[in-house]
Amino acid sequence: MTQAVEYDVVVLGAGPVGENVADRTRAAGLSTAVVESELLGGDCSYWACIPSKALLRPALARADARRIPGLSVAVQGPLHTQAVLARRDEQVSHWKDDGQVGWLDSIGARVYRGRGKLHGPRSVVVDGPEGEHHLLTARHAVVVCTGSRAVLPELPGLIGAHAWTSREATSAHEAPGRLAIVGGGVVGVEMATAWQALGSQVTLLARGDGLLPRMEPFVGEHVAAALKEAGADVRLGASVAAVDRPGGGTGPVTLVLEDGSRVEADEVLFATGRAPRTDGIGLESVGLEDGSWLSVDDSCRVEGTEWLYAVGDVNRRALLTHQGKYQARIAGAAIAARAQHVPLLESDRWGAHSASADRLAVPQVVFSDPEAAAVGLSLADAEKAGHRVRAVDYDIGSVSGAALYAEGYRGQARMVVDLDREVLLGVTFVGPGVGELLHSATVAVAGEVPIERLWHAVPAFPTISEVWLRLLETYRG
Known part of the structure; x- marks a missing residue:
């Protein structure tokens, strides 16, 4: 039996991106349905960001401890693997989504379990786990937040080899x-x-x-x-x-x-590599290609439509959870403004309806040992884009705070300077603990802070952030 229900907004996918869209549209007073075929919370919560960092944190903590005289001898033994895996299991709630269900309930979103599929403009059909069928229609927007999946290459013998993704x-x-x-x-x-x-x-x-x-x-x-x-x-x-x-x-x-x-x-x-999880969701019913990446404008609305949005990995602008959540805030605000017939330019006091950071100031941390952190353009990308730039490098290990952080600290920093405007286009760090330096770099790049003003952002002594002062001194020569 098919049940037909109308909502203001229907969200396909209940990972962090879909959850944030629902949060914003519900906060604006729009009735919202969320459709999910797996666990609420998505890949990030159960198979990506959270479990990977739970596995990596003990490895990085031990590596840091081994670089400190007086402590290194005490941490030469192996990690307790089962204890690490047990903590990982706790961090992912043992692959149960009760907490996510409770949160979506608390904001007033209606959750539909099952496979959601577009069924023409503003319509979604949901096939539930027990054979039930729902026809959901959206007064204002359908939002695709189905994420991406791992891609296996076509290699002889790979099928049936049970390779990990x-x-x-x-x-x-x-x-x-x-x-x-x-x-x-x-x-x-x-x-x-x-x-x-x-x-x-x-x-x-x-x-x-x-x-x-x-x-x-x-x-x-x-x-x-x-x-x-x-x-x-x-x-x-x-x-x-x-x-x-x-x-x-x-x-x-x-x-x-x-x-x-x-x-x-x-x-x-x-x-x-990754591919969009847009196959089998009915894109062909609205004139789009099954399984394709979805091109969007800066409000994350699919190009050529008035009602369809694609947020997060599916639009291929930046395949990172924090960038998807950023886009979700943009899209949610834009949907609410349009539903209230408020022109975006009039309602966009804080630039909340126009995604730009997912093109020019994307931050990313790689939790390897040593950590790697970068935001904005690399030197090669800046040159390829036609900017007149200069790269400024500095050995992080020669900074006082780094020498205190770890014996024999090894790392490097680079800032890419737009010589015409004297602002930063990109910043990269590699070294133990550099992930915590990244937000300062993101503010500098996203805010287009002039180098003249960066001189007045004084780094605390003795911290690794002193590398900012050394980079600026090197630039000035």
């Missing part, structure tokens, strides 16, 4: 003796850091000539060197040609590389 890597209940990781991006590097620390012998295979290729080249060099010191086997320029795993995908796995060499492992993780 990021989901299996963050939810595994024991450390494999040997773990091969294919991919030198964020997921590959973070999982190599975590599982090497948890007792696996990691082999990291990166097709390019460096790790973390979207960041400044020196970042990948620092991270690769540290992984090697930790005992991981890091191979650059390594491409997998085939996978061999006999025994129904339960025995050892062999990776055949293009150069003919082989890598033996007990498990293999492919961290080789």
Whole structure:
């Protein structure tokens, strides 16, 4: 039996992005339905951000402690792997979403469990887990917040090999003796850091000539060197040609590389890219391509429509949870303004309806050892965009606060300066603890703070943030 219900807003996907859209539209007084086929809270809560950082935190804390005389001797032993995994399980609420259900209930959003599918303009059909069917119609907006999924390459033998994706890597209940990781991006590097620390012998295979290729080249060099010191086997320029795993995908796995060499492992993780989770959600019913990324304007409204929005990973502007939540705030405010027939320019006192930070000032932290943190443009990207720029580098290890933070601190900072306007287009750090420096860099880049004013943002002594003063001094020469 199909039940028809009308709402002001219907949200497809109840990850952090969909939850934030619902929060904003409910706060504006709009009735809102949220549709989710898996756990409320999405990948970030159960298979990505939260569990990965729960696995990484003990590894990074131990690494920091080992760099401090007087403490290093006490932390030379292995991590208690089962204790780390147990804490990870607690952080993801043992893969139960009762808390998320309660929160959505508290804001007055109506939750529909099941697979949601567009059924023409402003309509969504939900097939529930017990065979029930719901037809939801939206007076003002349907918002697609279905996120992205891991993509496996087409390789001989991979089908049936039961390879890990990021989901299996963050939810595994024991450390494999040997773990091969294919991919030198964020997921590959973070999982190599975590599982090497948890007792696996990691082999990291990166097709390019460096790790973390979207960041400044020196970042990948620092991270690769540290992984090697930790005992991981890091191979650059390594491409997998085939996978061999006999025994129904339960025995050892062999990776055949293009150069003919082989890598033996007990498990293999492919961290080789993402695709939008827009297949099978009825895009074709509104004239869009099934399974495609969705192009949006700066209010996250799908181009060519008046009622359809795409927020978070699905619009491909910045595949990061915090950027998706930022977009959700933008979209929610825009939907509310349009529903109230208020022109965006009149209601947009704080720039709340126009997403710009997901193009020019995207911050990201890679929780490897050492940490990597960047916001805005790299030097290569700035030059490619036609800016007249100068890169200013500084050795973080020579800053007083860094020397106190850890014995033999190794790290590097770079700021990319727009020479015509004397503002920062990008900032990158690599080194222990640098993730906490990133928000200051984000404020400088997003706010287009003139270098003349940055001189008056005095860093506290003795902290690693003194690197800001040294970068400015180096720029002035």
